[in-house]
Amino acid sequence: MTRPRLRTLGLLCALAVSALSTPLAHAGKTLDTIKQRGNIQCGVSSGVAGFSLPDSQGRWSGFDVDLCRAIAASVLGDPNKVNFVPLNSQQRFSAIQSGEVDILARNTTWTLTRDASLGLSFTGITYFDGQGFLVPKKLKLTSAKQLKNAEICVQSGTTNEKNLADYFRSQNIKIKPVVFEGFEASFKAFFSGRCQAYTTDISGLAGVRNKEAKNPDDYVILPEVISKEPLGPAVRRGDDDWFAIVRWVAFALIEAEEGGITQANIDSIKADSKDPAIQRLLGTGEDSGKLLGLDRDWAYRAIKSVGNYGEVFARNVGPNSVLKLPRGLNNLWNKGGILYAPPIR
């Protein structure tokens, strides 16, 4: 508890100091700084199963983590040249504004306010999520509309609080939010029985139920999805080159899945494929990296290090993980989802 607090303080100080110093003429090129420093500073959550979570050896894994690793592989040639900076939901925007992190991959919802007024830009959507409710099975609830006068545990500093208020106001139902600063405290209070329902993004609900509940079968997720939560990485405003790199590495992973390229078969496909689109992607055809300020193998290294989008999904939040989330909206556009990467050419 003290560490994040100290970090908040440090961040605010950093922000204050950098804001106090004489105005800078130019922000400086992020890519140059990263190459000089030799690693990418990646802002992640302080522990959300499936998205970013350190194991007992301190090794990070998760959906957001893999994206940072892919970018590091692309830019620096090594997926391990990433320094993960755990941030709580209040710190995250200050961290990207002050330059403490180069990229914010912290299951952050893309909204107008954030995009237009916080000095950052979302590079795209990597995960389509929505907010839902987890309730104990014994309450025999079948709809969120039955939550009249219920106490609902929620974490502060998220879009969830506002969605919660919006949804129940539109339904003309009064509820009592119990707002916790930490993710941990919020679900602990719910499982101890303090609240009748727990709300967060559905990916989070699945993680909490499958990882934290004593008996996951005692809890159900209600059918209502009350918001759109498009999650994606964000970068500091004003460096379009860096913005483009982050955006296109994510597209390359999606493109790889569409082209059937996996971590396992990428080398043989690279050697044999005659498809010009695949050749461009893997650097055997036209040099697509040059335009991004990278070399021709940028996408090859990204895919080789973490796999294509489908593999990243399966490993962290899909069937091969504790979350066991269905692909749903996060499937390719030609497989019933809405993932669609612009062509790499």
Place this chain on the structure above:
Amino acid sequence: MRQALLRWLPQILLLALLALLLGWLGHNVLENMRERGIRAGFGFLLEPAGFEIGESLFDYDASLPLWRAFLTGVMNTLRVALPASVIATLLGTLIGLGRLARHPVPRRLCGMLVETLRNIPLLLQLLMCYFALTSLLPDAADAISPLPGSFLSKSGLFLPAWHCTPQCGWDMPQVAGFGIEGGWSLTPEYLAVLIALSLYSAVFIAEIVRGGILSVSSGQIAAGNALGLTRLQVLWHITLPLALRAIVPALTNQYLNLTKNSSLAVAIGYPELVSVANTALNQSGRAFECIVVVMAVYLSLSLITAALMNLYNARVALRGAA
């Protein structure tokens, strides 16, 4: 005339320099924020808050402007800080006296209490208190009724409330819906903060009280005894009034600490000022402005507390003493 000028000129120059420095810093903050595309200003406080707050003294809902949300947070801070100050003072005085008791049992017990509570971080005590409350108490659906008309459960303590809208009468809490509805309720978050803050501050106050009493010269007490006063009379008429002079200034610090420590309540979901500010910060993205508001509020609260305590101190202090 010339002498007056010489005396004042350096001071005026210093003030001007300070003003310039602050102006320059302020200008740079705004300039840099603008440069990075961060919008600045306090206008957002007038926009609708858009989020609910779990408990509030006055009516509050999400359609009210953001400053009302902040006000609700401030009221929640005061709602816990004021009663906690009173409880801590009473309890602290008792424990302090207990540590000076002639009997070893109360003396040792109070000593143990002081050493335990003041050496464990408040945040841990707060979390322990909260999780103890929420795990030990029964679910809202099977609330226990310690006294007729009152209920105790994970949803908190519900008591009958006297209200006059639309007609005067008792509003009795009832088992309904997900648990208990109606009446006057104290949430487990509130209770946990109140208990933890009161106990933590009480042991510090106990030490201050003990120190204050020990500072009273033994001659005064001997004089009281010589007059034939009982021990209690000596304590009430001689020791405590004299000890207050040493106690009050230190007590002021404790009240200031207590108010500021209430910000830890954010960890267990009590919607005090910092909790509301965190939410506001995240919804609006105005980190700088929200922190400024929180700092201004705590500063004002502290200055008011200090001013009141100084007034009181002036009354108990020795007349004519410097």
